Amino acid sequence: xxxxxxxxxxxxxxxxxxxxxxxxxxxxxxxxxxxxxxxxxxxxxxxxxxxxxxxxxxxxxxxxxxxxxxxxxxxxxxxxxxxxxxxxxxxxxxxxxxxxxxxxxxxxxxxxxxxxxxxxxxxxxxxxxxxxxxxxxxxxxxxxxxxxxxxxxxxxxxxxxxxxxxxxxxxxxxxxxxxxxxxxxxxxxxxxxxxxxxxxxxxxxxxxxxxxxxxxxxxxxxxxxxxxxxxxxxxxxxxxxxxxxxxxxxxxxxxxxxxxxxxxxxxxxxxxxxxxxxxxxxxxxxxxxxxxxxxxxxxxxxxxxxxxxxxxxxxxxxxxxxxxxxxxxxxxxxxxxxxxxxxxxxxxxxxxxxx
Amino acid sequence: xxxxxxxxxxxxxxxxxxxxxxxxxxxxxxxxxxxxxxxxxxxxxxxxxxxxxxxxxxxxxxxxxxxxxxxxxxxxxxxxxxxxxxxxxxxxxxxxxxxxxxxxxxxxxxxxxxxxxxxxxxxxxxxxxxxxxxxxxxxxxxxxxxxxxxxxxxxxxxxxxxxxxxxxxxxxxxxxxxxxxxxxxxxxxxxxxxxxxxxxxxxxxxxxxxxxxxxxxxxxxxxxxxxxxxxxxxxxxxxxxxxxxxxxxxxxxxxxxxxxxxxxxxxxxxxxxxxxxxxxxxxxxxxxxxxxxxxxxxxxxxxxxxxxxxxxxxxxxxxxxxxxxxxxxxxxxxxxxxxxxxxxxxxxxxxxxxxxxxxxxxxxxxxxxxxxxxxxxxxxx
Numbered sequence: 001x002x003x004x005x006x007x008x009x010x011x012x013x014x015x016x017x018x019x020x021x022x023x024x025x026x027x028x029x030x031x032x033x034x035x036x037x038x039x040x041x042x043x044x045x046x047x048x049x050x051x052x053x054x055x056x057x058x059x060x061x062x063x064x065x066x067x068x069x070x071x072x073x074x075x076x077x078x079x080x081x082x083x084x085x086x087x088x089x090x091x092x093x094x095x096x097x098x099x100x101x102x103x104x105x106x107x108x109x110x111x112x113x114x115x116x117x118x119x120x121x122x123x124x125x126x127x128x129x130x131x132x133x134x135x136x137x138x139x140x141x142x143x144x145x146x147x148x149x150x151x152x153x154x155x156x157x158x159x160x161x162x163x164x165x166x167x168x169x170x171x172x173x174x175x176x177x178x179x180x181x182x183x184x185x186x187x188x189x190x191x192x193x194x195x196x197x198x199x200x201x202x203x204x205x206x207x208x209x210x211x212x213x214x215x216x217x218x219x220x221x222x223x224x225x226x227x228x229x230x231x232x233x234x235x236x237x238x239x240x241x242x243x244x245x246x247x248x249x250x251x252x253x254x255x256x257x258x259x260x261x262x263x264x265x266x267x268x269x270x271x272x273x274x275x276x277x278x279x280x281x282x283x284x285x286x287x288x289x290x291x292x293x294x295x296x297x298x299x300x301x302x303x304x305x306x307x308x309x310x311x312x313x314x315x316x317x318x319x320x321x322x323x324x325x326x327x328x329x330x331x332x333x334x335x336x337x338x339x340x341x342x343x344x345x346x347x348x349x350x351x352x353x354x355x
Numbered sequence: 356x357x358x359x360x361x362x363x364x365x366x367x368x369x370x371x372x373x374x375x376x377x378x379x380x381x382x383x384x385x386x387x388x389x390x391x392x393x394x395x396x397x398x399x400x401x402x403x404x405x406x407x408x409x410x411x412x413x414x415x416x417x418x419x420x421x422x423x424x425x426x427x428x429x430x431x432x433x434x435x436x437x438x439x440x441x442x443x444x445x446x447x448x449x450x451x452x453x454x455x456x457x458x459x460x461x462x463x464x465x466x467x468x469x470x471x472x473x474x475x476x477x478x479x480x481x482x483x484x485x486x487x488x489x490x491x492x493x494x495x496x497x498x499x500x501x502x503x504x505x506x507x508x509x510x511x512x513x514x515x516x517x518x519x520x521x522x523x524x525x526x527x528x529x530x531x532x533x534x535x536x537x538x539x540x541x542x543x544x545x546x547x548x549x550x551x552x553x554x555x556x557x558x559x560x561x562x563x564x565x566x567x568x569x570x571x572x573x574x575x576x577x578x579x580x581x582x583x584x585x586x587x588x589x590x591x592x593x594x595x596x597x598x599x600x601x602x603x604x605x606x607x608x609x610x611x612x613x614x615x616x617x618x619x620x621x622x623x624x625x626x627x628x629x630x631x632x633x634x635x636x637x638x639x640x641x642x643x644x645x646x647x648x649x650x651x652x653x654x655x656x657x658x659x660x661x662x663x664x665x666x667x668x669x670x671x672x673x674x675x676x677x678x679x680x681x682x683x684x685x686x687x688x689x690x691x692x693x694x695x696x697x698x699x700x701x702x703x704x705x706x707x708x709x710x711x712x713x714x715x716x717x718x719x720x721x722x723x724x725x726x727x728x729x730x731x732x733x734x735x736x
Contacts, residue, residue: 066518123713128452128518132657133707139651140699147694148404271522278519320538326530333523337515 005281009289012331013041016296020303027307031180037299039184042191044302045295046256047072047266049194050249051273052280052287053201054242058113059282060205061238062218062348063120066131068246069270070138071112075250077142079105080261081149083254084161094164101164102190102251109247110240112138117239121232124352135270143263163259188256190248197245201284214238218346221353231353249273268329275332281343293335297328382669386662388715389708390676397701406693415698418686419679425686427568431640433678435460435652437577438632440659440670441584442499442625447665448588449621450601455506455521456629457653458528459499461644463630465532466498467491467637468644469540471555487558492634499630500623502528507622511615517622525653536646551645561639571639580628581667588667597621629653655699658706677702 017037021030051068058065083101086092092100112134119130150161167188175185205211216224217234225231254261272294279293280286301324317323398408419429439456446453453459470491475481482490506520536550544553564570588594600607600617607614632652637644659677663669680702684695708715715721 119707119711123711125710125713129661129710132454133703133710136654136658136706137700137703139654140696140701140703144400144694144696144700147696268522268526271519271526275519275523317534317538320534322530322533322537325533326527329523329526329530333520333527336519336523337509337513 005286006289009293012293013296016300020300023304023307033303035180035183037296037303038181039187040299040302041292041295042184042195043187043295044298045291046191046194047249047252047269048273048276048291048294049198049288050190050245050252051270052276052291053194053197053284054109054246054249055274055277056201056205056280056282056284056287057214057242057245058116058239059277059349060218060346061214061235062221062346062351062353063117063235063239064127064131064350065116065239065242065246066128066274067112067116067134067138067270068131068249068273069266069268070131070135071109071243071246072250072253072270072273073135073142073264073266074112074138075105075109075247076253076265077146077250077261078108079247079251080163080254080259081145081161084163087164088161097164098167098255101255102167102248105251105255106244106247109250110244113240113243113246114236116243117236120239120352121235124354127350127352139264142261146261146263166259167256190252190256193248195288197248198284198288201245205284215346218348221348235353246270272328272332275336278343278345279332279335282345294328294332297331301325301327382664382666384721385712385715386664386669386673386709388719389662389712390705392708392715392718393701393704396704397697400700401693401697404693404697406691410691411687411693411697414687414690414693415680415683417683417690419683421686423565424568425682427565427570429675429679429682430570430574431678432682433674434571434573434577434639435632435636436656436659436677436681437581437671437674438635439629439652439656440663440674441577441581441667442503442628442632443656443660444663444665444667444670445584445588445597445628446503446621446625447660448594448601449597449617449625450604451507451510451618451621451625452518453503453506453521453622453625453629454518454657455503455524455528455626455653456656457651458521458525459502459626459629460633460636460653461532462502462528463495463499463633464637464644464648465535465540465552465633466630467495467634468552468555470494471559471637471642472553475556475558481556482558484558484560487556488561488638491555491559491638492631495634495637496627496631499633500627503626503629504619504623507619510622511618532644533646536644542643549645552643554643555637559638560642561635563639569640571635573635573639576635577632578671581671584667593620629656651699655702658702658709661706662709 017034020037021033024033051072054068054071055065079101082104083097086100087094087097116130116134119125119133120127125133167190169186169188170192172185176182178185203211205214213224213229213234214237216227216229217231217238221231224234250266253265273291276290276294277287279290280288301321304318304324305321394412398412401408401411418425420426439460442459443453443456471487474487474490502524503521506515506517506524509515509520510517533550536552540552541547542549542551542553561572564572564574588598596607596612596617597620599610600612600614601621604614607617636648641648655677659673660670662673662676663671680698684698687693687698688695
């Protein structure tokens with residue numbers, strides 16, 4: 001089953017890269033298109049990887065996290081707001097401001113994780129509704145604060161904050177110097193951190209005592225409780241940690257991708273991350289593979305934008321960015337409905353613990 | 356005079372409303388306290404933002420109910436909330452969580468717009484309003500129903516979870532609508548750069564209720580539908596099957612009910628109601644479909660359905676509340692300079708407190724008489 005799934009991922013990624021090559025090849029060399037597609041895929045997969053890891057952490061402990069989207073949106077706002085504030089009001093240099101921004105994003109994500117944990121563990125709210133609450137709260141709160149703080153509200157004019165820019169690319173010596181493929185390895189810090197976190201989360205969940213406890217709580221909380229594991233405490237820990245990881249994913253939008261905040265800018269990436277987690281069968285490595293798959297669909301969209309005037313005849317409808325724009329979502333829908341066979345969530349996933 | 360109960364086989368609307376009146380106090384208590392708590396918390400937000408909460412709420416109330424025009428506008432705002440909320444509530448009754456209302460609304464509106472301007476062109480003649488208006492509404496409702504039936508069918512067929520599938524279908528629908536409005540269905544009028552359809556024919560336009568005001572026939576239609584839904588859910592075989600399949604699929608299967616069919620049907624009816632909401636916006640209000648008309652009705656409607664406890668009458672009350680808040684927000688902003696966005700924060704807080712019923716019960720030291728409502732059980736169900 002796992003082999004089939006990985007073969008499927010490789011096939012789709014190859015098809016998508018092939019499509020990008022077909023669209024651009026007379027003008028740009030195939031090798032450089034492939035390198036650019038891979039580099040873009042890894043970059044745009046970053047919030048998907050982190051969002052999916054957030055989901056893995058929460059759901060392995062038995063808490064469904066539908067609020068990833070809201071956590072990322074909120075963190076994108078607070079990350080950007082704190083970085084801009086630090087650089088404009090405190091006059092800190094860009095590097096330190098950006099670091100404070102990342103910290104702000106992680107903390108705001110963690111706080112929403114706390115809200116979700118309180119709702120689902122303490123108040124035993126239906127977890128899917130709890131996540132929806134977080135998403136709606138995030139839209140309202142970020143829209144309100146964005147206008148209130150940065151655009152003013154009638155009487156008080158907003159302060160004009162200058163953004164400290166985006167996190168710089170890290171030049172990995174050796175790998176990044178390679179011809180053509182070098183750019184694949186020249187990525188920004190959050191992207192590199194996301195890939196490192198896949199490894200860290202895998203080890204933490206499957207090779208440590210803490211991970212064993214998290215999984216026990218998600219599979220059979222009653223049994224875990226009888227051997228002395230504090231179910232509520234473990235769930236709180238995992239969900240807050242998951243919130244922090246989603247917060248780092250949110251930082252990607254305003255501190256790594258573009259140096260500004262737009263309302264609703266996460267645009268469903270949190271839900272695709274959730275789908276990546278399901279597709280990856282609730283494992284960090286599976287989530288990474290799925291995130292790269294969806295990332296390549298998005299990379300294709302970005303690539304086709306550049307070559308859109310070359311699309312003609314039967315392909316001319318692809319000139320509309322919205323047609324390519326729906327591709328990642330359509331792919332998610334198709335993939336999750338049978339192409340890969342059934343996935344198995346943790347046994348106690350989504351069920352409040354009463355003991 | 357004929358007792359209306361006879362029309363509906365004895366167990367009809369009258370008995371239902373009597374039962375509802377009898378229990379009015381208890382089911383309303385927690386939602387009312389949730390709204391109250393959210394308003395208090397919202398007052399805190401307004402105060403922190405440097406505004407005067409009392410003036411803000413006074414402005415809100417004046418804008419929502421202060422004049423005939425205000426009342427008319429509140430009804431206009433309430434209509435899409437009510438229809439989308441009824442749709443989501445109907446899915447809840449069938450044990451399904453329809454997060455796809457935003458996409459169903461947009462598709463319903465596009466289909467209605469097409470039926471409104473395209474049908475006369477296709478037939479080469481103008482249609483009389485008595486035919487054309489219903490056709491426009493049916494087109495919108497069918498589009499919503501078909502779109503929502505997809506996740507229903509997927510759930511019944513492959514077990515794919517409707518939550519994730521309706522979310523994906525939202526983005527697919529919104530992108531597809533954006534393509535249609537920028538491409539094949541774009542208004543060809545010279546100089547038009549906006550992504551919108553042509554104006555619908557005169558015959559496809561639903562009339563206003565009150566001369567000089569915007570309130571239209573869609574409002575009483577939506578209210579009538581919520582009464583009809585109470586009857587469908589309580590007193591018809593269809594309603595009983597859908598509720599049983601929602602409460603316990605296993606029990607329904609054992610009783611010989613066709614559970615997959617019930618799942619597809621409840622999603623289709625849910626999407627049909629939402630799509631009708633989109634169609635009414637086109638037929639009665641905008642007379643065309645333009646990109647981004649919805650302003651998040653589909654997502655707010657989740658809160659409307661939950662606040663109304665998925666009961667059609669409860670949904671009607673909460674839709675009225677949401678419509679009034681949205682409508683009053685503009686007046687509040689005008690009078691007090693407090694941004695209208697604060698209303699979406701308050702709406703989210705209402706949903707938060709409605710969801711966290713246990714929190715409200717503890718806060719007001721109410722006795723735990725009922726277990727919290729469970730509408731979903733993770734990915735497994």
